[in-house]
Amino acid sequence: MTDMAYVSKRTVALIDVLGFKKKVMQTPITELSKDYEYFIRVTEFLNKPFGASPSLFPTHPNNAPWCTRYIFSDTIILISIGDDALNCLKLLVYTWRLSQFLLGRKMPFRGAIAHDEIYVNLDQNIVIGKALTKAYELEHIQQWIGIAIDKSVEDAYPELFLESKKPDILLNTLFLEYPVPFKDGSTKQMHTINWRFNLIVEKGTRSLFSDNLDVSITDKVCNTLAYAKAVIDTGKIYVHDQEHLPIELRSFYIGSSEPPYKHGDNL
Secondary structure (H helix, E strand, C coil): CCCCEEEEEEEEEEEEECCHHHHHHHCCHHHHHHHHHHHHHHHHHHCCCCCCCCCCCCCCCCCCCCEEEEEECCEEEEEECCCCHHHHHHHHHHHHHHHHHHHHCCCCEEEEEEEEEEEEECCCCEEEEHHHHHHHHHHHHECCCEEEECHHHHHHCHHHHCCCCCCCCCHHHHCCEEEEEECCCCEEEEEECCCCCCEEECCCHHHHCCCCCCHHHHHHHHHHHHHHHHHHHHCCCCCCCHHHCCHHHCCEEECCCCCCCCCCCCC
């Protein structure tokens, strides 16, 4: 086994971009490739420190990625750099920010995050193992646009899911516990990636979802808006003192004008 290959327990996120097949079939390849290349560049840019303070991760090396990232067509796979709570948190925070960017590009998604054994070979782009399988299985059964966190992550790093007493951390809000809807009509109380937190949309949350979505995706939007409303009902949706908030958690603006601006409606 080379230095570029390893077996370890890691945190793994799998995110599937919904409706991508329809977009491929209906969009000219030159337009699609240009848009896709822009998407790749931004996801790479977000996957490293912004060089400002205060930071959640002040000792993280400049230009080093928060996590290992693979993108295959409509599937994004993220793997924590190490098997510890800090590297898990880096992956979770990056996933949160990435989910906001996806919504801003009107790229609906469904994802899951799990923790377990995995084999990674960076030379040959091989990723196999229980963590990836768990994430895939959980992603596949959800009936919404969102990302659920498997209990294996909480079992491995319980400290990341406790109610934080530090207002500048807000981990319990960032990973909101919620009854995640499944395709069979059931729900399960799970921690989630709270994409609605500190997200400011000029025309409101509903504007994030295109009118031209597949029926299969449209059916998920109602569940997604219910989640957004649940976040609003917590009263922990925005942080007004952005200056003292870690740079990684500051507001993400989606709109056609120059920020800052207020959110477009209650959703």
